[in-house]
Amino acid sequence: MEGNSRSPHATASGRRPEVAQGHLPLPVADGGSLTYEEFLVRYALARQPCFIKNVGAQWPATTNWRNIRYFLEHEGVDLEYEVEAAAGPPCESREVETTVGEALRRIEAGSGEPFYLSAWPYVRGNSGSLADDFVVPRYFERSPKWVSHNVVLGNAATDMKWLYIGSKGTGSPTHIDTNLSSAWLWLARGRKEWVCAHGDDYELLTEGIGSAAYGYKNESDSEEGETETLPDFFHPELYERWPKVSSARLYHGFQEEGMICFNPSRCVHAVRNVCDSISLTHNFLDATNVADAMFDACRSMNEEILPMSMEPGMKPKTFVKMLAKMMGISRKELSKTLSELPGLLCDENLSSLIxxxxxxxxxxxxxxxxxxxxxxxxxxxxxxxxxxxVSAATTLRDKLGLV
Known part of the structure; x- marks a missing residue:
């Protein structure tokens, strides 16, 4: 950025590296030789985004998922499941209520404006048999059930598994993943362009933007003058429009078929589909990011759940029933989860997590x-x-009479 030769993107000579958009190149690891310890130290715990190549060559998905017709004809896919898709380019897209089948057929036809079946929750959406076509790489999703099935932490085992299928020109605007989770995205078909920030620059990039800093959308955040916006990582005047970005570490790269893009917890990122694409994404919580997830859960309890429970006329049983409906689980299951919440980080659980x-x-x-x-x-x-x-969880439990 002009006038800031001390930018972290600059070299010793004061010039930025000769890479796309002036960003640092997104590191590429070789899944054929990358050890688990190296992955932990260099990427997951370091909150360093990266590509991982040479993964999944033998998966049935490598062959089957190259054609949308496969999903349309798959006996285990619920084509009538209702989803929200995005029509138009990323920063100008509008939400469209549709079904999985209708969205797939529209993309297959390839006519009209860019269309994106983004965040199709294939497990929650009765299409979990698609998981037979791949194997979760050994670097990811290594969590005990008290983490992966906990609804307060996002219920990653069911609700954080998605397919993204879209036409050229679609993508996701700058965002942070829900629950401050980490994510791996495997590309079955197409080519994607990524801009990812280092996870340790999270606070710098998300200051003042409201619930979007935690991966959530809140209509009240969009009221004029109340919050800033996340920087548009693909904007041609990025550093001029959002000067603070010049102090962040941004990485740029193109993801090719068969590669994984790993975004660690707190990693702010944006992506574009260079051509028609089909990809798989799993977000997850494990020992590398559970502290971040707990930070988010604590914030949510203090800033959202507890204030809601204390609204005038709100009775504890009524509130639990309402919250259970919002989460799509039974009141009994939610009550049990909330009553056990203060002890979630006990020594026994932490040992099992490690x-x-x-x-x-x-x-x-x-x-x-x-x-x-x-x-x-x-x-x-x-x-x-x-x-x-523990303090927030105990207050919530006691307030709701779940002791």
Whole structure:
């Protein structure tokens, strides 16, 4: 950016590296040789976004998912499941209520404006059999059930698994993933262009933007003068329109077929489909990002859930019933989850969390080393988050009479 030669993007000579848009190149790791320990240290715990190549070559999805017709004719796909799609380019798109089948046929026809079946929740949407076509890479989703099935933390096992199918010119504007989770996206067909920020620059980029900083949309945030907007990472005048971005580490790169893009927790990012594309995304929580998820859950309890429960005339049973309906679960299940929330970060649970993550390592010695790395990192990251979470969870439990 003009007038800021001390930008972190500059080289020793004061010039930016010769890469697209003046950003740093998005690192590329080789899944054929990347060890689990290297993944933890270099990327997941470091909050460093990256591409991972040489993953999934033997998956049925590598062949089957290249054609939209496969999904339209698959016996296990619920084509009548209602979804929201996006019509138009990313920053000007409008939401369209449709069905999976209608969206797929519209994209297959290839006529008219760009159309994106974005965030198709294929597991929640009765199409979970598509998971038979791939295997979750060993770097990701290594969590015990108390994390992956917890509705307060996003119920990642069911509700954070999506397919993205869209035409050329579609994409996702700058955003942060829900629950401050991490995500891996595998590209079956097409080519995607990414701009990703380093996860440690999260506060810099999200200051003053309201609930979007935590991966949520809130209509009240959009009222004029109340909040700023996230920077448009693809805007031709990015550094002029959003000067603070010049102090962030932005990475740029093109994702080719068969590659994974890994976005760690707190990673602000944006993506464009260079051509028609089909991709798979799973967001997840594990030992590498649970502290961030707990921070988000604590904020949500203090700023959203507790104030709602204290509204005039709101009775505890009525509130639990309303909240359960919003989450799509039974009142009994939600009551049990909320009553157990203060003890969620007990020593036993944290040990199981570390063991589950470390199981991705190649041998027993590597597992031991990974477990020790995770244990040390969690001790630091949970130092302030844990007591704040326990306090908020206890207040909520007591307020609702769930002791």
């Amino acid at each position: 063991d589950a993550a470390a199981s991705g390592a190649e041998d027993e010695e590597s597992k031991r080393k990974c477990a020790e790395i995770l244990r040390r990192e969690l001790e630091v990251r949970l130092r302030e988050v844990k007591p704040a979470f």
